[in-house]
Amino acid sequence: MTIYAGSCHCGAVNIQLTSDKKPEEMRIGRCDCGFCRRHGARTMGDPAGSVEFRAAPSDLSRYRFALGITDYLLCARCGTYVGAIMPDQGGTIGVVAAPAAESSG
Secondary structure (H helix, E strand, O other), X not given: OEEEXXXXXXXXXXXXXXXXXXXHHOOOEOOOOHHHHHHOOOEEOOOOOEEEEXXXXXXXXXXXXXXXXXXXXXXXOOOOEEXXXXXXXXXXXXXXXXXXXXXXX
């Protein structure tokens, strides 16, 4: 397993994506919703992996719109979009903003 660790711009929100895949094997996603278009969002994830967002409760902001099923996660300090989480068939799907993830071996 490889851990891709990253953070928002100010470091208040830490991200950890764990995957057996190399970065070039992961699909970079581009959502066409208004939020993602306005943020120029590119996300990555691995359905067989895991993702964690760590921050003090006051440092992580959740934004929902339209259907209200996806939480877009932003740093409440610096405003960086770090990823999103949404329910899926009894579980949860998480994606990471691709620019925020770096390989740590």
